[in-house]
Amino acid sequence: MTHDCSFLEDLDVAVSFEEGDRTDHSADWGTEGSDRAVVPDAVVRPETTEEVSRVLAAADERGVPVTPYAAGTSLEGNAVPAHAGVSMNLMEMNEVLDVRPDDFQIDVQPGVMGSAVNEAVEGHGLFFPPLPSSGNLSTIGGMIANAASGMQTVKYGEVGDWVLELEAVLADGSVVKAGSKAVKTSSGYDLKHLLVGSEGTLGVVTRATLELEGLPEQIRGGRAIFPTLEDAAEAVFDAVRSGVDVAKIELIDGTSAEIANAYLDTGLPDAPMTFIEFHANHGIEEEIDFCKAIFESHDVQRFEMAEEEDMDTLWQSRKELAFALRAWDPDLEPLQPGDVTVPISKLPEIIAYAKDLEAEYGIPVPCFGHAGDGNVHYTALVEKGNPEARKAGKEVYTRVVEKAIEFGGTATGEHGIGLGKREYMDLEHGEASVEAMRRVKRALDPNDTLNPGKIFPETADGERMRTAEADD
């Protein structure tokens, strides 16, 4: 599966064939140390759109795969160069190109970190609301590629909702502009949203114009503890249904609470908790009281709110959960985290279903996530080196995905498909829809140059998805 990449040396673009560098580009967070990692044949580091174009045109001509890579924080192998070839590292393109505070707009290159966007605009009283939790470690290009979202999506929407215009390079090296700097347009096909979430399989984003929001004048947040998981899930559902204006509403189940409490020595009960944050320009107390009244009707046991500067302590169990999960029991390892999302009315049911499986399989399955969007993360904790336990954990994972799809939801709210969720594409979308996506892919990338092996269900022979013409 290796490819001759010596042509890169003639392109006047920074290129590396060094083994350590190549190995560093073999995996993302979700595939590190796994058998899904693939070492690319070369790593290029373009600095301009023109260089991206030059590499793509040359690789496309030679049938050599190119997989974009940035911070590598994706969780589904999205950035793994599955068919080897070139890993295109975009971290050198990390400039903030322009800030237009009057238009609430910023132009950035793809390698700019999420936190850097906020730093660039906070002096203007602005921020970029839809950042994922990994926002200080991940790039805008990666977020766009993976259709990321985050804790504040419940109020502000997804990353893709805040992208106005993109410049991207297609597989053949042509440079396209998608979207508009106007806040609305009905001109032609929406190539912008087609690129968002395409995981680098349709184009490489080289510039993004993002929309910004005014910083709220009031921020408060805190924690609520419930007697049962059902109470907590119903409370979240009721708050969303009632139109409480929350900026974040997270939920963790009792298993997660137990793990976080032990890791942080919080002294809190091992009970289901929600974490909330409110943003307003005035009248924030009224929203908090509204929320509290709803939570009280679901038997909330503690409802603690703090000013912005003191919120972190109350949020600790949620914020440290990912680390706590890894440190929990040296004999257990967390499997691939699930990322299902369902219509909000099904939130209590999908969580109850996961907990039923926890009992049925006798495997801890902590559940947590962006409950206000109906987004549930869950991870089976299985005995290390026990293939039976692994298999059971994987079964739990799959059954929750299938149930979410049955509820009209999605296998993945925010992590993308990558390598990890290809097998659920047909079930979620139906074969005709996946075939339509395939036709779009073939139209824009007939040689399957860009990030081959992703999103689409695996081909029978594991080969790339090239058109007949390209195979000749």
Add this chain to the structure above:
Amino acid sequence: MTHDCSFLEDLDVAVSFEEGDRTDHSADWGTEGSDRAVVPDAVVRPETTEEVSRVLAAADERGVPVTPYAAGTSLEGNAVPAHAGVSMNLMEMNEVLDVRPDDFQIDVQPGVMGSAVNEAVEGHGLFFPPLPSSGNLSTIGGMIANAASGMQTVKYGEVGDWVLELEAVLADGSVVKAGSKAVKTSSGYDLKHLLVGSEGTLGVVTRATLELEGLPEQIRGGRAIFPTLEDAAEAVFDAVRSGVDVAKIELIDGTSAEIANAYLDTGLPDAPMTFIEFHANHGIEEEIDFCKAIFESHDVQRFEMAEEEDMDTLWQSRKELAFALRAWDPDLEPLQPGDVTVPISKLPEIIAYAKDLEAEYGIPVPCFGHAGDGNVHYTALVEKGNPEARKAGKEVYTRVVEKAIEFGGTATGEHGIGLGKREYMDLEHGEASVEAMRRVKRALDPNDTLNPGKIFPETADGERMRTAEADD
């Protein structure tokens, strides 16, 4: 350009070859009585997705064009069967299929009117916020096809932002599902947004799941009158930049005011006006005061607000403007209305530019529209039967479009491309982007069956855009 459509008789679908019926499907609002109207060879009225699929599969096989048609309220010839063939009238598919108030969701067929959505959900305290001004006369399918938006887009976004899931039939008759009933997803390519705004050239929407919003508890609105157009435009820009939470913010220039005042006998000064509406659950007075303070810093002369039930009187000059324009001067006729949209900081400049052209050409060019989005409608009023005046009016139209694109904006904020704006596609998007759109079109509709002759710049020979294979 006529096609043999007798095959429709064997499909067990309601079909009409009657001349009056066909003529009724030859134009939309924007092309009625013009030389751009084209009479289709047949009209079909499918009642189910299966019937839509059957017609498309049969027509596609025979190379017969099919152009979807609903209420016909589009303004750019979007629904004109430009290459004749079949007009597919979707008004029989007009059922509300399901309302799920707990999820803020409604499932509708494409022929459901915008106002019918609101009627179906208001008992649950919900509404569909992004309706265009024509919402009581136009259908959800048409709004989706044309990427419509409206007065409330400044607060709530465009129609496409409120579409969660679509069922659509592609040219070959295959039925796809796009999007998800979950509020967010990162699963596969975003076919949903690809269909939104594709003007029936990629698929026929047969079912839509729309998201809804809770009705605000407080609604107030009114009118503000300014001494100069510059003051009015700067006031709108300043209000948006300052983050005033308006649900509507419309502007009309002095020319428009003069026309509306004469038509309605308002007794108001012929001065630039803005029309505003506020939605809130609490604290609406604070927002109104905030807005008033900003308007006062731009020398507002009158600032009048009313409760919801009394707002209409204050809004009259805006709401009746379209009728007033037609009735203004029997010797003048309004040309095609422009629909440019620019970044909000450029709003004062684009309006000033249009007014400069008004002076330069000596043609009245009333400007109005959804100013809070940077969206300006304008229409040259030219002497009837005077080709020179028509030509000058068209020049004004084009120069404003070119300036908007120069400002990073779009030729069309909400009316779509249709027949009327094809010539600006390359300028706005660049040839490589338009070519990428063309590749998508060919991938999903290789025979150019669906609504041929739209969106893309006219081919040199006026022929359909069929692939080589299809031409054989």
